[in-house]
Amino acid sequence: MRKITLALFLFVLAIAARSQVVEPVTWSFSQNKVSETEYDLLLTAKIDEGWHLYATELPEGGPIQTTFYFEGLENAELSGEISADKEAIDKFDPSFQLDVKYYEKEVTFKQCVKLTGTSGTVNGYVEFMSCNDETCTPPMDQEFSFKLDGGNAAAATTFQADTDSDDAGGQKRNYWSIFFIAFLGGLAALLTPCVFPMIPMTVSFFTKQSKTQAAGIRNGIWYGLSIIIIYVILGTVVTAVFGAESLNNLSTNPWFNIFFALLLFVFAFSFMGAFEIVLPSSWVNAVDRKADKGGLIGIFFMAFALALVSFSCTGPIVGALIVEAARSGGMAPVVGMLGFSSALAIPFALFAAFPGWLNSLPKSGGWLNSVKVVLGFLEFAFAFKFLSIADMVLDLRILEREEYLAIWIAIFMGLALYLWGKIKLPHDSPMTHLPVSRFVLGTMVFAFVIYMIPGLWGAPVKMISGFPPPVDYAESPQGVGKSQVQGVATSSVNVDPGKHIGPHGIPLYEDYDKALSESIKTGKPLLIDFTGKGCTNCRKMEDNVWVDPEVKKMFLEDYVVVSLFVDLREKLPESEQYISETTGKKVRTVGNKWTDFQISRFHRNTQPYYVILDQNETELVEGYGYNSDPEEFISWLKTGLEMNRNK
Incomplete structure (x- = not known):
């Protein structure tokens, strides 16, 4: 009886753990016969409330777009481009500094095919990802198969998966x-x-x-x-x-x-x-x-x-x-x-x-012309925002973060000097004395200039967040001259071949096995950062939590940190590709590998997600999801250190 009770208890625990794997998108596939040789393949995504699925066309440098791969066509050929039955929601994403498109609730994609024989088949898979306002899922894929045999609809299949989104609500902007x-x-x-x-x-x-x-x-x-x-x-x-x-x-x-x-x-x-x-x-x-x-x-x-x-x-x-x-x-x-x-x-x-x-x-009086000139300075500064967007979309790297900040510093320094009467422009009235209002306003602008200057060395300058390019679109992650890493001296940062410079200049391992070896060697706990190149909420955590001095100090001194990107599209060698025992899906890419690792080991598939392991790969404390409060994250890190010392 005790064995049965224990088995039942373990089964309940397994179900509870598996429930941590969210599946906000369900796919169904069907077909319509248009003529004797033409068919419409319908691929429908049902999206849970608060989540959204990215569109099929997104700018470079943003999240992972939905992509349909038609690989096995027998006696059939594609006709035209794939299309959606409704317009995608279009919204500016401040984390990527790009406009992204996505769908909510439900969307059906249609692909026309022509039959070149008496019967045919179309096989393939759809790759997609989704987010809500707190977390994202890794890129997932779902296989589909259509049999074109006289127009009888193929049995609809369904699959629930995770998709990447950034904000819920669907408003173009507030x-x-x-x-x-x-x-x-x-x-x-x-x-x-x-x-x-x-x-x-x-x-x-x-x-x-x-x-x-x-x-x-x-x-x-x-x-x-x-x-x-x-x-x-x-x-x-x-x-x-x-x-x-x-x-x-x-x-x-x-x-x-x-x-x-x-x-x-x-x-x-x-x-x-x-x-x-x-x-x-x-x-x-x-x-x-x-x-x-x-x-x-x-x-x-x-x-x-x-x-x-x-x-x-x-x-x-x-x-x-x-x-x-x-x-x-x-x-x-x-x-x-x-x-x-x-x-x-x-x-x-x-x-x-x-x-x-x-x-x-x-x-x-002359003060009216001064208002015009001040507005001119502001419009001059805002113009560089549009140049910055064009530069990032084209990936020219002419107007990177340092150059952008240097230009703004110069513009607002000029504005401060104008307000103090040190610069004269056409139509300005003679000024016998400096009014108190202009002195105060000029001083405030000068203070703003001083605030921006540390940004050249890597300071976050959150007051103007969203205007300059993101920190990774810069000449150097360490700041101008590589003399400082966001408040951490570079002399204390050892970047060996197994690491890369991550957000805010923090060196991170990119290979799990190397990070685990380092953890065993040093006795430090291993911190796994399940993240994604196209994960908006991961960027939010990095910009609001990782930038905290105490967090950076603990990353550098107390932990071995490895970032595992679940959306890397680099193909695994054929010999390393496999069918996941947990999901039953084929693991084709490096990103698929880390996704399967996260699901099978930690029963989660959303990002950002953080895990602390000891040298035996035992989880020291419950994993940590999206929470932009630095104090909460610091408390969690300290708990992991304490558990590692007491094991």
């Missing part, structure tokens, strides 16, 4: 954040010399138009709404002409990123006073004549006149906002123009309704 950024852009535009002086003119216009206070309030509200309508129409036209998804696709194209950068350079130089962007005077005069007619139509054209007259100042801001909103696709340009126009419209509507408030406004 529209509220776009609205807020655009709203700030509208407030900045309000303080430019093309817009601010228009406020007294507006008050004068509405003083003549409004006979009573009620009429003034009504006209002011209509004036504000007219401004919003005009700019929202602009955003709608941009979205309609280019298409919601086309805007995003363009923004991922390196050549259009270069075009966007050049556009921002033009806007920046215009703000700095090199030249002025103006619309044809005939347009402005025509709208002015319409505004003189009065009434609601006249008020609308008054708002239109404001948009045209102020274009030399608002145009660069509007252009930059539309370019940035294009990165999100969907209705982002419309939302952006709504935010921008709201910030612009509210003050004008209020002053139109309550002209007496005009007395509280500061007088126009």
